[in-house]
């Protein structure tokens with residue numbers, strides 16, 4: 001018998017009444033759980049087998065899946081469903097985890113970031129994209145690809161004049177080293193500072209940082225390109241929905 005906290009990332013119908021869940025757990029990382037009978041009207045599992053629901057699970061491991069013996073709700077994050085923006089950005093946060101992490105690889109930092117992120121999102125009424133950029137930068141850092149922002153990632157130069165961001169090298173790159181990555185993205189001082197602040201300020205405090213929408217859009221594009229490159233993926237499906245909101 002295994003016991004762990006977990007958040008449902010995805011549900012997939014299986015046969016008439018069951019679901020296969022992708023769940024991100026604190027102890028075992030991302031796992032597939034068979035929730036037998038979860039679609040039955042009187043099932044105990046209706047609430048704790050929906051995306052965003054945060055549960056304390058008792059599981060056992062079968063040949064292909066984990067199975068639930070008990071699930072107690074810790075937080076349903078119901079208020080995320082009350083606004084289209086919250087639910088759309090929330091699905092993107094779940095997709096980030098689902099696409100970036102292999103099965104059964106534990107990462108407690110990412111687990112805690114997700115819980116904290118969903119808590120902040122539950123009450124968000126504005127600044128959604130600023131929040132998501134801060135989340136993206138922290139997420140990719142905890143995954144092991146923290147953007148190198150202190151010095152030129154190639155030569156170590158501290159000069160911040162005419163720097164660019166190199167997705168390929170994973171950090172800022174100076175004027176002299178730009179030859180190492182001809183596709184590096186121009187960033188001015190303002191953009192550099194905004195990226196630095198969103199990476200290092202705690203999620204709940206980023207709303208005090210003032211920055212223009214234009215800057216946030218640019219940072220979001222850079223963050224997405226960097227994440228996709230780092231995890232070797234082509235796209236995130238939920239970003240198409242986010243574009244329709246912005």
Ligand SMILES: [Zn+2]
Nearest residue numbers: 152155174177
């Ligand atoms: Zn350099």
